[in-house]
Amino acid sequence: MVRWLPDRLLHNLPGYALRANSGYMGRFGGMRADVVGRVAGIGAVRRWAQWQLLEFQCGRQRQLDATVNFDWGSGSPAPGIGSDDFAVRWDGMVEAPQTGAYVFSTQSDDGVRLWINGALVIDNWTLHGPTWDDSAQINLVAGQRYVLRMEMFERGGGAVARLYWRKPSDISAGSPRNVVPQQYLFSQVVPTVLSVVQSCTDLKTLSVSFSRPMQGGNGKDSAERKQNYAISGVAPSGLNIIDAVLEPDGQTVTLTLNKLLIAGNSYTLRVEDVRASDGVLIDPNPTLFTFTAGAGNGLMASFWNFDVVSNGNAFPTGPAAVVRQDAQVDFDWAAGSPSAGVGADSFAVRWEGFVEAPVTGNYTFWTQSDDGVRLWVNGNLVIDNWTLHSATWDSAAPVALQAGQRYSLRMEMFERGGDAVARLHWQTPGNPVRAVVPSSQLFGCPGGVTIDHVRLLHPGVGLTCAPADITVQACANADCSVLVNEAITVDLLASPSGVYSTNPVVLNSGSAVVQLRQTSPGVVTLDAASRAPLATNLTRCFAGAVETCQLDFRDSGFVFDVPTQTACKTSADVVIRAMRTDDTTQTCAPAFTGTRTVNFWTDYMSPASGTRQALVNATPVATSAPTPMPGS
Structure with a gap:
């Protein structure tokens, strides 16, 4: 088991940390494990496991777990990790010794999740004592390897993590569950094809999912090289791949065909000579994946x-x-x-x-x-x-x-x-x-609702004494000119800290406003993730016309109270308040007493430019920031 012991935890892009390190270990029995300790409460653990938003930093120790069969009691799972408030992730592949239906089982204290080939088959992400959970029956083919990921967290008290199964012969014989043995576990997640799905909307495209981030570009080993793919089937004749595009997630390739597939017909996709982003060759090479073109299925x-x-x-x-x-x-x-x-x-x-x-x-x-x-x-x-x-x-x-x-x-x-x-x-x-x-x-194939990306609109600067308004949008296209007009659930994230008024938030018409409160000064990085379906692209954030996910909270500043419906009016009464955070109550208080001189300037934010000039008390306002005074 390779155990990474981080000095600090940072929220980052989904899947970044672990995927970037996949494949460094040799191909031998056992699974790679990543242990994270000291998590700030159960909420942080949930965000890590659901959205994979932790980046593992310095201070790493590595080893292999031959199996997942642990009862740590009230002790620590690894040197440098506390006995409570930790999380573990095991990554690797499992090989099927027999063809047929398998049942995977976990015992956990506390929460556990298990994925087989990207499908979540066990999900008991709750606080509980030692508990067994079983998957539904999963059909596997003898000699074929499947990507496996298991995650667990421990909040307090005893800690248990076990991975068991019942093979087809066990099920037919009525034998009890038994530990998945070392000989069928492999630490390296080699690149392989997980699935091939015909698009529900563009019937000339296929979505190919790989187990690892793949190489892009024009090289001969690239997953974007159309010559590395071939498709065969009874009809139509002359079927060819005319384009291959690696999607932003790095693990999905969209193939474009020259002809429509016939619904209900079986086809075989041949993939060869492509490599993962760290140079590991697809296994087996070539890989043959048989699938059925989409027929009506309800x-x-x-x-x-x-x-x-x-x-x-x-x-x-x-x-x-x-x-x-x-x-x-x-x-x-x-x-x-x-x-x-x-x-x-x-x-x-x-x-x-x-x-x-x-x-x-x-x-x-x-x-x-x-x-x-x-x-x-x-x-x-x-x-x-x-x-x-x-x-x-x-x-x-x-x-x-x-x-x-x-x-x-x-x-x-x-x-x-x-x-x-x-x-x-x-x-x-x-x-x-x-x-x-x-x-x-x-x-019923995936994609009934498509989200291009989730967008967060924020003020750029906030006060620690008052929450900042964050507008959350589910965008149907790249420029967000069209919103998704269906109920979408979005999980919100603020790093290193911050509390949302509502989280998760449900967008019933593509948009909602929430408040983010941060009581300590500093820069907070915003992020979000839609639950079902997942957004195609990464979250985008804007402070006016500036694209940034950083919201700077300060202990003092100016608050402009602008009345609603000011458009097309020649003037409006705007109240300006100089505020600071009261050291005792943490509420907003006047920043000073008496009278001070305030310099104003203006800038267009949306749209990014314009020709109209603003006036304050009939005095034109400069269009650039004044030079700060010494000590100001």
Whole structure:
């Protein structure tokens, strides 16, 4: 186990620290482990594990863990790490000795998470005593290696971390779980292909996910070299890769094809001679990955045990109780439960994915619901009957769709009590008969909602005695001229410290304002991450027209109280206050008594330039900062 013992912890870009060091160890049994100690409370641990925002600095010690099978009791997991308030991450690969279904198990005290090939299969990120958690059955192929990551944190008391499994032969024999042995664990995460997914919107593109950050550029080992890829299948003939682009995350390559794939057909992608960012060659070389082109498979459905009405008609934002694939939305549950693990009353459901138009023309969408329902098509809310009612049909205004194109679709409903009904129907062009939207036209693949990036707007300078307003936006495009018009949950971060008035924040119309309070002077670095879906690009922050994620808090300064609706007015009464932080109460107090002379200057922020001049008490204001006086 390689244990990194940091002198300090810094919030940084998602995945930066560990990915940059992957592959330094040789390929031998055991897993690399990173131990982080002293975390400032459980909230900081949660942010680290969920968003991987810790950068590990100096003072490292390294070793391998042959297995993950620890009961540290009330002791320390490593030299230099305390017995409480620490976190551990194990990274590596696991090799399947048999083909078939596996069940992975963890025992933890406290929180634990386990990913297999990038899929979160165990998630018990809570405070608890020694607890066993089991994954669902996972199909693996003998001799193939899969990327594995396990994270745990310890808050206080005893500490336990174990990684077990049941192989296919164990399951068939009824044998108990057993520790994953050293011979099937590998410390180096070699570059390999994790998945190949056809785009839900551009049917000529494939998204290839690698286990490691890959080389970009024009070199012969680059993941952006189209000659390093080949695709084969029965039809169409003459299928070729015409472009390859490495996405900003460094681990995803978008391939563009010269022809459309045929839905339901199997294809094999050949990847060879590409290397990870640290020069490690893909293994095996070449890698062959077989996938099926997207055929209609229904919508992803998420169920919550949640009383919408008693929560102010808000939709739930936490983890769903049940997630499944529904071929179509055509349910009459009567007084029963919609699924195991979900109650018969007080539940909410969200279906999301894409709908493909079979012909060009105007479509009329219909819902039947008991109780409330909402429907979005292509990001537009077309049905909204978010009320308590018995089984009721609602129709949208006609929507123009193009044949063969896919449009994002989301349907939400809630049930308070009594019977429950949820149906999604449509009238296709020229057909007056209402019919259920068939599974052949519904696609539950990723991307029902796309976020280009999360944007934070802030003042640039704040006072320690008063919170600073932060505007949080979910941007649908690069310049943020279009906001995502659906409910998005965003986690906010302030480093090295700072407290948000609301965190996480739910953006119901693409934007929300929160307050950030920081009681010590200094620069705070802002960051954010959307939960589902994740934003395509990194967070961007602006103080006016200046792009910066740094907000400078000071103990004293000027506060300008500007009235609302001042646009197009010749003048406005602006109150200027010189404030400081009171040493005793930490509230805002006058910075001085008596009268002082104040120099003003102006600057355009949004837009970045202009020709109009500001006046204060009829005196023109300079357009550049005055030279500071000695001692000022």
